Amino acid sequence: MDNDRFCLTCKVPLAADDVAIYLKLVSRTDRKFLCLDCLGDKLKCGREPLEKLIAYYRQSGNCSLFR
Template identity: 70%
Template sequence: MASDRFCLTCGVPLESDDIALYMKLISRMDRRFVCLDCLGRRLNCERDTLEKLIAYYRQSGRCVLFR
């Protein structure tokens, strides 16, 4: 399904980290995702905060979504 590779809200192409963070924070069951900017608006936080979370999960090596 190609539509799952674009932001549901604004239509920008998604990176694998965008999808992984959405699945980690919102729902692993969803198949349509939003970009970091739209996720930040939804969660009322800055994109920088979300990028730091991605880095944390990658460094920890404990979350299979970020391997």
């Protein structure tokens, strides 16, 4: 994943996990992404559930986005 990606809303630099969870939950075809905080606001769940999902996908090893 590119290091020069920034959140569409708040413009903070995005980590690979930010992009991966966005692709997993929102759209695999998007090229502009949200950080965990903004995505949590959009999905009305907050940041913590997204962090737990990231940890789950990393541990399961079944999703190629989180390898």
